[in-house]
Amino acid sequence: MTTAGDKKPHSTLEAALTGPAFEKRIKRRNIKDKLVKWGISIGGIGVIFSVLLIMFFLLYVVIPLFVPASVEQHQRYDLPGGHAEKTLYYGVDEYKSSAMRMTESGKLIGFDLADGRIQLTEDLPLQGQSITSFTVVNELQNLVAFGLSEGGILFAKYGYQISYPNDQRVVSPEVTYPYGKDILQVSDSAIQSLAIKSLDEEVRVAYQTKGSKRVAIKSFSKTESMFNDSVSLEEDSSVDFESTMIPKWLMLDGSGRNLYVISKNGTADYYDLSDLEAPSLLQHVALVENSEHPTVIRFLLGDYSLMIGTDKGNVHQWFPVRDNDNIFSLQHIRSFKVSDSPIQSIAIEKGRKGFAVTDAAGEFKLYNSTAERHLATKQVSQGAAGLVVMAPRSNGALVETQDGELVQYDIDNDHPDVSFSSLWSKVWYEGYSEPTYTWQSSSASSDFEPKFSLMPLTFGTIKAAFYAMLFAVPIAILAAIFTAFFMDRQTRQWVKPTVEMIEALPTVILGFLAGLWLAPHMEENLPGFFALLIVIPVGVILFGFGWTRLPKSIRNSVPLGKRAILMIPVVILLGWFAMQMSSPMENAWFNGDMRHWLTFSAGIDFDQRNAMVIGFAMGFALIPTIFSVTEDAIYNVPTYLVNGSLALGASGWQTLIGVVIPTASPGIFSAVMLGFGRGVGETMIVLMASGNTPLMTMNLFEGMRTLAANLAIEMPEAAVASSHYRVLFLAGLVLFIFTFVFNTLAEVVRQRMRRKYGSL
Amino acid sequence: MKEWLNKGEHWIWLSASTVSISVVLVLSLLAMISYKGLAHFWPHPVYEFNIGSPNGDTTRILGELQETKNKVVVEASGLKTLIPQYLIKMGNRDVFGIDFKWVSSENVQGKMDTLAKDPVVIERYEYGNVYGHFSSFTLNGKTTNDPTQIRSELQVQVAKGKALHSAITSIEKFDMGAVNKHIEDLRFEEKKLRIKGAFTPEDESRLKAERAEFQKTFIAYQAEVKVLYDQKETLGEVAVAISNGQVLRVPVEKVVQFWQPNNMNYVEKLGFFFSSIGHFISEDPREANTEGGIFPAMIGTIVMVLLMTVFVTPMGVVAAIYMREYAKDGLILRLVRISINNLAGVPSIVFGIFGLGFFVYIIGGSIDELFYGYALPSPTFGTPGLLWASLTMALLTLPVVIVSTEEGLSRIPMSLREGGLALGATKSETIWKIVLPMATPAIMTGLILAIARAAGEVAPLMLVGVVKLAPELPIDSVAPFIHLDNKFMHLGFHIYDVGFQSPNVEAAQPLVYATSLLLVIIIVSLNLGAITIRNRLREKYKALEN
DSSP states (O other): OHHHHHHHHHHHHHHHHSHHHHHHHHHHHHHHHHHHHHHHHHHHHHHHHHHHHHHHHHHHHHGGGGSOOEEEEEEEEEOTTOSSSOEEEEEEOTTSSEEEEEETTSEEEEEETTTOOEEEEEEOOOTTOOEEEEEEEETTTTEEEEEETTSEEEEEEEEEEEEOGGGOOEEEEEEEOTTOSSOEEOOSSOEEEEEEEEOSSEEEEEEEETTOOEEEEEEEEEEEOSSSSOEEEEEEEEEEEEOSSOEEEEEEOTTSOEEEEEETTSEEEEEEOSSTTSOEEEEEEESSOTTOOEEEEEEOTTTOSEEEEETTSEEEEEEEEEOTTSOEEEEEEEEEEOOSSOEEEEEEOSSSSEEEEEETTSEEEEEETTTTEEEEEEEOOSSOEEEEEEOTTSSEEEEEETTSEEEEEEEEOSOTTOOHHHHHSOBOOTTOSSOBOOEEOOOSSTTOOOEEOSHHHHHHHHHHHHHHHHHHHHHHHHHHHIIIIISOHHHHHHHHHHHHHHHHSOHHHHHHHIIIIIHHHHHHTHHHHHHHHHHHHHHHHHHHHHHHTSOHHHHHHSOGGGHHHHHHHHHHHHHHHHHHHHHHHHHHHSTTOHHHHHHHTSOOOOOSSOHHHHHHHHHHHHHHHHHHHHHHHHHTSOHHHHHHHHHTTOOHHHHIIIIIHHHHHHHHHHHHHHHHHHHHHOOHHHHHHSBOOOOOOOOTTSOBOOHHHHHHHHGGGSOTTSHHHHHHHHHHHHHHHHHHHHHHHHHHHHHHHHHHHHHO | OHHHHHTTHHHHHHHHHHHHHHHHHHHHHHHHHHHHHHHTTSOOOOEEEEEEOTTSOEEEEEEEEEEEEEEEEEOTTSOEEEEEEEEEEOOOHHHHSOSEEEEEGGGEESOSOOBOSSOEEEEESSSOEEEEEEEEEEETTEEEOOHHHHHHHHHHHHHHHHHHHHHHHHIIIIIHHHHHHHHHHHHHHHHHHHHHTOOOHHHHHHHHHHHHHHHHHHHHHHHHHHHHHHHHHTTOEEEEEOTTSOEEEEEGGGEEEEEOGGGOOHHHHHHHHHHHHHHHHHSOEETTTTEEOOHHHHHHHHHHHHHHHHHHHHHHHHHHHIIIIISOOSHHHHHHHHHHHHHTTSOHHHHHHHIIIIIIIIIIHHHHHHHOGGGTTSOSSSSOOHHHHHHHHHHHHHHHHHHHHHHHHHHSOHHHHHHHHHTTOOHHHHIIIIIHHHHHHHHHHHHHHHHHHHHHOOHHHHHHTBOSOOSSOSBOSSTTSBOTTOOBOOHHHHHHHHHHHOSOHHHHHHHHHHHHHHHHHHHHHHHHHHHHHHHHHHHHHHHHHO
8 A cells, every 4th residue: 555655656757757648748739839839930920021011012002103104016907998098187985996087088987996997988078178277176075177278167076976785885986066067168268277276165266378478366256056056156356467487387275375376497486365356476486496397296285385396306395484574485395305217296195294206217106294204115117107196095096107007006004294303303394484393293174284293292391300300409419418417316207207208199289289379379479489599598598607606505405416497497487588578579670570570571481380380399299209319328328437537527517528428429319310200200290280382492481291291181082093192102102211211220320339338 | 607608517507408498398288288178178157248349339248258369559659558359259159150259358348357147058969059148948838937947947858858869869879770780781682692693582572571670670760769859849948148139049959058157156167077078078079070079089099999909919929929039030130120110110101001002902902802892882891991090000009019028028037938948848838828927017018008109190090091070980789899891080180180170160179179188198198007017017027137
């Protein structure tokens, strides 16, 4: 019994530590351990990757912006209707399934784009006249007009009908006559050049008859029929004048108020038609160089910019620009060197400021004017390429070749309007008097030129951060110096968390206070806020000096370590005093109202929500970041360095400047970097207190729009995968890189400093 | 003095004063928010005064004094006078068109601080407050004219009205809402079957029967509500003589509460103060968020933050354990650590656009296509909502949790781990049973800091799910109780929206201060909690480290 009793624990232990059950358990535990190891490793790496994913995702969204357009040949067949006749115009439907060709002799040939099968042939009701000139009245509506041999004008409009027999979409082209099938007789002789614009209530026609220097302008009012949709035209006014040359092209812009008369060697007369009775010649200018001759002239989308293709293979862009005296003149904006052979044809994109060009060497090229971007080149044929047109959605093009073929291209070109230069350089936008940095991402009109310059936003971001740092850095660093070096433990214990509490305050609250409380108060007491900057430092120094003159018993009652507490009432008093100075100062120097004085006497623009408000409010938010890191750096300077310096007779401040600050300077540097990084990315304060106007001025009294605030404003409205959306992501990426660089810099410096202290 | 300056003494004074400036700024900011936030709940006295106009007419005004400003007028002689301008909250928006009026003291005839006698303030569900004097009270055709009696009768009726109001809300919101949800589900079920091509006549009749059943319940509820509404209408009507002499008739059903501030004693005022705070926290906003409470914003914030915690805890802890316990120390790990540290400094709006682009449009869009095809084109998860907001916030706060947990893990002495291993425990057992329990305070600290950050962050939320007015709470009594695809309200966004987008900024400002105060209290106490835990933790392991 006893032996058994003695043996039993031993044998149970033995049994527990050997045998199949034990082995199994060990195995199970080891498997579990392995599983956990793998689980945690995979999970951990997964989390780390998902964190890094952010950067790659931003890149993934941004990259398509910079991918060139792809142009693929889709079909190639003989020109429907034969190539004996010159084509004047192609109308293409939205689905790229059918098209209509209009020829010189007035034939209308509708065909299937897939195979060139002719669906419809019709003749224009020319009533015996022949076509002598042609103009596109409205590119978006496919409204065109023909000038005729006996002085008539015929309007025609390309359109299409969609039907769904057997659930299949069938598009059939058609031609309608919006102003009736009757010919509008304006003259007796053949119309050689013609320009027409259809405005809200009138149709404005400019024409020149064969061989004449005279240009006639007629305005027809539109009258809608009471019975059906038809519109009839009735002559309102008519005027003609002698031009300085025989015109080859007449170009009437979208407003109908600017007429450009252009000769065959490229000189242009710019007429102002604001007063229809008396057109005035504003400018006589050569659009091309001496040796150059224009071959094609088209308006860019919006009928504002002239695109002049030349025999030297250049495309020049000109548009009217207003100077300081409010006088318009045509200005050369930019040129595109397309090729060395003459330009054959220019097609414009409907919906963006892009254009396609064909040249005599048989090349087809795609450009965007705003972004000055060459997007694609395609060899169409060995011989010269002819007329080119873009599909309505800019996703395809039709090109004629010299040897009578029609080539259809599929184009994938989602973001032509963004390029490095349009993002970061000055761009001369339509209607602007000079090249500018402008951010204006959207507008109600369809022929809008998006302005995606990140410069004003980046500038605003740096401006906001700069003014905030101007306020935060001196306060935070000086405060950190005092807290770390002079303050006693007891006070430090509550001062440090108090200052660091700012970091925890939601910035939306700071922004709200800055926008709704600080901004109006600052506007009212502007001189007071400036007085603060002088009164407080001077007052503090005077108080300090006065303190040394006090009897010793009083002086010793407040030790150095508690001086910050002593200063609290002093600072409050000085602040109150500065604010009281506000209106006397206003009366003495600024005629009673500094704001008024700034605007009218000093010529400085003033917004209520301005950089000064941001400086105070965001500066306040940055104090804890800078304070905390600086304080740590100074506090960690080894005491024997300090003691050595003090023992050698240096004063407290001398020790600080000579020994402590140099040792801690990398830490202070990284604190400033961190603060700047935070200032750059701060969103809510800027959003609520800066006015959000994308300006490019360092003016303290004007607002700004920062990258971050811009994201908050525009991101919810941006259509997914649009250029706007991707440019916003690019702005996010810029912010990301900005802060990442600053933070890494700070981190590296801090780690190096830690190593250095280790050696000390 | 020169020697004094040479020694750099003035710099010491300046640096001391910068500390004071920082402290003064923080404390005065907190004091201002507290004062302005709390003043909103205090029953302000109602003043009465006459305002003259140039043509000799005088207007009587009754209202609360909201703000005083001084206008400086410089006369030709250079003499300068300050003329106080008063902002008066005079209410009665339905009569006057505006709630607030600036009055110049020049025009005030007699004294400015005359307390009106027995004025009554009635808070209504629409058109804001009424300021005036009791004129009469009509109930069931019986009219009372005695102010004391009006007061007591009105009190009873308003209490009844309140009960009815909450009964109606509960039926409309919860019961009828649930029925609506069921009917909507049936519609989706039909659509789903149709897409599959498996819609049989049996299904049709079954669905029809179910729908009819629900509709019947719905009609029953409607009838029930109708009865309550009818009861509400018979609660009577109080007539109030307002300042321009007009008698304004206010049906009791429109009254939220009423009080007579000038007749209250200190204790009553204090009671009113606390009950107003209670209303503020527990009620829905009214009148485009410029009146009423912030209950849905508070619930939205809490639910979002809790959901975020559910996501961020495992992610952060697993990543930290991997980095500290499993990964090999080296250059890569150092780089990863720097990256994660830096991520804490990446602007929050960048996380917002990531959330919108990745979670909402890519992940959410795919989920919709895979599982909610029947509801397209109206998106279910392919639109900003609670789930994406909390995931985005989880990513935003991940660095905080990782760094804090890692720090906690690094503080645990190696000897403890070695002890565990020496006793035969596997590595995972050591981590699970010894290391993690000791690190919990550190993890808690990280989580609390993460929660504090998430509760105060607004910018990313504006992109991924916050709205100014959500029709439904993200949690309710209808299965699955928490609606991940719902949009929600948030305290921080509420401040931005009411303060900057509201049509009636003056009326809204006190409310914004009150909301700010609440948010500050929540966040500061979370932070203080984190600091306390951290300090306690440090004390606890100090002994172990030595």
